[in-house]
Amino acid sequence: MSALPPIGPNPLATNPVTTTGSPNIALPTAAEKPEAGDRNLFMDLMARANEDQIRSEEAIQGLVSGENQDVQQVVMEVVKAEMSFQIFMEVRNQIVDSYNELMRMQF
Amino acid sequence: MSGIFYQMDLLGSAVSASEKSHRVVSQNIANVNTPGYKTKRLEFERLLAQLQSSDANDGAGSGLPVKDLEGLEERVDGNNVNLEKEVAELKENALAFQAFSHLLASRVSTMRRAISG
Numbered sequence: 001m002s003a004l005p006p007i008g009p010n011p012l013a014t015n016p017v018t019t020t021g022s023p024n025i026a027l028p029t030a031a032e033k034p035e036a037g038d039r040n041l042f043m044d045l046m047a048r049a050n051e052d053q054i055r056s057e058e059a060i061q062g063l064v065s066g067e068n069q070d071v072q073q074v075v076m077e078v079v080k081a082e083m084s085f086q087i088f089m090e091v092r093n094q095i096v097d098s099y100n101e102l103m104r105m106q107f
Numbered sequence: 108m109s110g111i112f113y114q115m116d117l118l119g120s121a122v123s124a125s126e127k128s129h130r131v132v133s134q135n136i137a138n139v140n141t142p143g144y145k146t147k148r149l150e151f152e153r154l155l156a157q158l159q160s161s162d163a164n165d166g167a168g169s170g171l172p173v174k175d176l177e178g179l180e181e182r183v184d185g186n187n188v189n190l191e192k193e194v195a196e197l198k199e200n201a202l203a204f205q206a207f208s209h210l211l212a213s214r215v216s217t218m219r220r221a222i223s224g
Contacts, residue, residue, distance in 0.1 A: 063210075
């Protein structure tokens with residue numbers, strides 16, 4: 001529940017955590033609205049987490065090989081990467097949960 | 108820059124290299140009163156390259172790339188260990204070791220989370 005608010009403010013202003021079923025439906029429609037066509041919020045989040053991961057790996061590489069002496073900066077990169085990965089995982093779990101909830105629905 | 112264990116291997120090599128460096132500095136401190144002893148330093152980069160190139164065979168056989176440190180004032184007995192300098196080096200090295208091991212731990216935990224979902 002705590003991981004969804006971060007994506008709420010920037011791209012879409014809807015409140016996604018009202019019911020468990022709504023985010024799954026809200027995400028694609030909201031992504032299609034800005035006429036970008038292939039924009040996918042979840043994919044964006046994944047790409048950003050991946051980017052952070054790569055940046056942290058580069059920072060570690062720099063520290064170990066001695067090009068970079070700034071330990072604090074490296075630690076910041078690693079913590080950021082870890083956190084964005086955690087957010088990504090949490091969002092994914094929420095989406096899977098809501099999908100399951102949707103599948104259990106009966107009319 | 109490939110393989111899922113690349114980063115872990117790299118950090119593992121760094122941790123073991125700083126441990127070796129700790130050994131060398133400790134040896135300097137232990138020999139602070141040995142006549143004729145010259146201060147030694149580990150060549151970190153070379154050891155790291157050595158560790159990375161021979162990950163399979165543990166790389167201990169080829170010996171540590173150690174060189175004598177130049178430009179130190181020599182005492183009458185031929186010993187040139189500067190205790191303060193060595194202790195500072197030891198501290199710095201301990202800090203590096205700590206940083207590397209923390210980074211390694213966080214990387215491992217991230218990978219674990221990625222695996223188990």
